Amino acid sequence: xxxxxxxxxxxxxxxxxxxxxxxxxxxxxxxxxxxxxxxxxxxxxxxxxxxxxxxxxxxxxxxxxxxxxxxxxxxxxxxxxxxxxxxxxxxxxxxxxxxxxxxxxxxxxxxxxxxxxxxxx
Amino acid sequence: xxxxxxxxxxxxxxxxxxxxxxxxxxxxxxxxxxxxxxxxxxxxxxxxxxxxxxxxxxxxxxxxxxxxxxxxxxxxxxxxxxxxxxxxxxxxxxxxxxxxxxxxxx
Numbered sequence: 515x516x517x518x519x520x521x522x523x524x525x526x527x528x529x530x531x532x533x534x535x536x537x538x539x540x541x542x543x544x545x546x547x548x549x550x551x552x553x554x555x556x557x558x559x560x561x562x563x564x565x566x567x568x569x570x571x572x573x574x575x576x577x578x579x580x581x582x583x584x585x586x587x588x589x590x591x592x593x594x595x596x597x598x599x600x601x602x603x604x605x606x607x608x609x610x611x612x613x614x615x616x617x618x619x620x621x622x623x624x625x626x627x628x629x630x631x632x633x634x635x
Numbered sequence: 636x637x638x639x640x641x642x643x644x645x646x647x648x649x650x651x652x653x654x655x656x657x658x659x660x661x662x663x664x665x666x667x668x669x670x671x672x673x674x675x676x677x678x679x680x681x682x683x684x685x686x687x688x689x690x691x692x693x694x695x696x697x698x699x700x701x702x703x704x705x706x707x708x709x710x711x712x713x714x715x716x717x718x719x720x721x722x723x724x725x726x727x728x729x730x731x732x733x734x735x736x737x738x739x740x741x
Contacts, residue, residue: 549731559671559679559722559733575730576636609678619685620726621669625678 516540518548518610518626526633531598534629536610543591544568547613549622550584550595554606564613565593600633607631637661637725641734648739652713656737658706658723667727670699670708673736674719682721683708713739 521535536548549564563574565584572584583596593610608629611622638661648654658668666686671679681690683699686706696711710717718741723734 558735559673559724561729561731561733564729573729577730611678616685618666619669619688620667621681621684621690621724622671622679623681623690625680628678 516612516624518612518624520608520610520626520629523630523632526600526631528601528633528635530600530633531596532600532631533594533596534608534610534631536593536595536626538567538591538593538612541612544588548584548586548593549611549613550582550608551611551622552606552608554603557606560606562595562608567593597631600631602633605631605633636730637664637728637732639723639725639732639734641721641723641737643737644735645738645740647741648713649741650713650715654710654713654739656708656721656723656739658701658708658734660704660706660725660727663703664725664727666702667725668699668701668706669724669726670697671722671724672717672719673722679722715741 517539519537524532526532547564550562552560565572567586570586581598585594610626612624614623640659642657668686670683673679682693682697687699698709721737
């Protein structure tokens with residue numbers, strides 16, 4: 515069955531960087547894009563960006579453009595997301611999600627379990 | 636960027652009620668509109684994609700409609716397990732923005 519398993523919670527200080535991983539299994543890894551979505555406490559879901567798992571090309575939200583890097587490792591079926599220069603507002607649960615494209619639609623059909631990243635001095 | 640606005644932000648209802656949530660996009664998105672259900676401590680789950688297509692395994696009491704800028708999610712007869720937060724999302728163009736959520740409470 516399709517699974518996306520994310521790395522564990524990380525506590526970070528302001529100014530630090532965090533790298534999260536998302537390991538895929540149960541499907542052909544290279545055939546789907548992986549997106550990252552975050553949710554700060556009490557806030558709406560927020561799209562951060564996406565990566566082509568096969569070729570590694572990525573598209574980022576302008577909000578995170580200068581601080582986020584997404585990479586892919588096809589040998590381990592793992593996608594990574596690094597967010598730098600963390601601030602308290604980055605405290606959130608971070609999700610990876612598989613992007614499915616069908617005729618007339620595009621949506622996230624499988625999600626990781628989420629990774630909590632508290633940012634505090 | 637496309638802004639998504641849901642209404643209401645919260646809703647109180649009872650088991651067996653029919654409930655409708657609306658979502659409006661700030662610009663045309665055709666039918667690239669998805670609905671997700673989120674429960675505390677768990678990842679969102681897709682219910683409806685392409686505005687009106689029911690995802691496999693989702694109960695038929697959930698339905699979606701709309702196109703262009705205005706969309707609705709309807710739950711025909713609320714069950715206890717439906718009390719959750721619902722989000723709409725546009726997948727017309729990045730950034731793939733979400734609505735602010737509708738919390739459905741007993």
